[in-house]
């Protein structure tokens with residue numbers, strides 16, 4: 514667990530995220546001043562989208578002629594640089610949503626703007642002109658180009674996000690793995706009408722940060738996304754300060770009360786792989802066994818991994834619990850007298866317990882994806 518802040522422990526591009534809510538870009542609307550008017554209630558602002566090469570600039574001009582909002586700028590790189598500068602001294606992390614057709618188009622922006630911003634590849638725009646230009650959703654059907662862009666940015670040292678709609682690619686799980694291998698840091702997913710099961714599918718495919726997008730306008734929906742794998746949520750159309758503040762306050766309250774703002778559900782209640790942190794000792798037939806099988810980890814290896822990760826932490830105590838150690842214990846929201854007695858003996862609050870479980874889950878996830886990575890490179 515990164516030692517960042519005391520509430521979310523969430524680091525993006527080497528900075529602490531103060532609120533796990535982002536502004537999602539709207540071309541022609543979301544610029545620095547729009548974002549900074551909302552600075553109290555957001556952690557990241559994705560400004561743009563900006564069209565940065567000739568084909569996308571022509572497409573943007575055509576879309577503007579047809580009545581869409583667009584950022585029209587003769588020298589997009591200098592316009593972006595001016596916008597980014599406005600974030601100096603602010604605690605909002607700036608991301609730039611970019612429409613480009615080749616790695617070079619992105620690298621030109623990177624060499625002028627530098628490492629302090631997140632480079633978001635817009636693989637989301639589905640306007641015909643942009644798709645015909647070879648950008649936006651075109652990249653989801655031409656994933657070699659998409660991966661080349663991500664790889665080039667990553668190798669240059671940029672922090673990379675990819676914005677896309679779920680369900681456009683024939684296989685979102687393979688897409689997530691491809692982007693992970695190419696060097697993406699964030700998947701910014703417009704979930705459309707897919708529910709949290711789509712998010713869980715993507716969560717279980719890669720260890721990247723995930724921002725869930727589309728109609729994240731109520732705390733109930735946000736909480737559902739957090740418990741299925743989202744690190745953050747983002748808003749575009751309803752990103753007024755009233756909505757954002759309501760979300761920020763509810764998320765803060767929940768984080769302080771629970772100790773882990775995006776704790777997964779337990780595996781047998783539909784949780785993602787992070788829920789392995791709450792799993793029992795692997796000795797019975799239950800959803801743990803097939804889940805482990807999918808990860809390629811044997812029950813014995815899982816057992817040993819959890820025990821070793823808990824060593825020298827308070828999770829290794831808990832004699833009065835079902836399996837003799839808190840490392841096998843359930844989520845704090847599941848009432849249990851035996852666990853609570855052990856927590857009391859160890860001097861741990863529920864919040865501290867959940868923070869330890871979060872750290873445990875990070876260790877498990879790291880191992881799961883390390884192994885998967887090795888397998889895939891064989």
Ligand SMILES: Cc1cc2nc3c(=O)[nH]c(=O)nc-3n(C[C@H](O)[C@H](O)[C@H](O)COP(=O)(O)O)c2cc1C
Pocket residue numbers: 537538539540561562563582610635636637638676703726727728729747748749750751
């Ligand atoms: C007017 C408008 C312009 C948009 N422009 C972009 C864009 O340039 N790049 C992008 O990735 N998404 C763009 N989007 C999509 C939004 O960022 C977001 O994914 C979508 O609106 C769903 O989220 P919401 O329900 O919070 O609005 C745009 C959306 C709107 C309504």
Ligand code: SF4
Pocket residue numbers: 779780781782791792793794799800801
């Ligand atoms: S090991 Fe326990 S928590 Fe995990 S899936 Fe099985 S019954 Fe549920």
Ligand code: SF4
Pocket residue numbers: 793833834835836841842843844849850851852
């Ligand atoms: S002691 Fe309670 S919390 Fe721990 S595994 Fe048993 S039922 Fe779950």
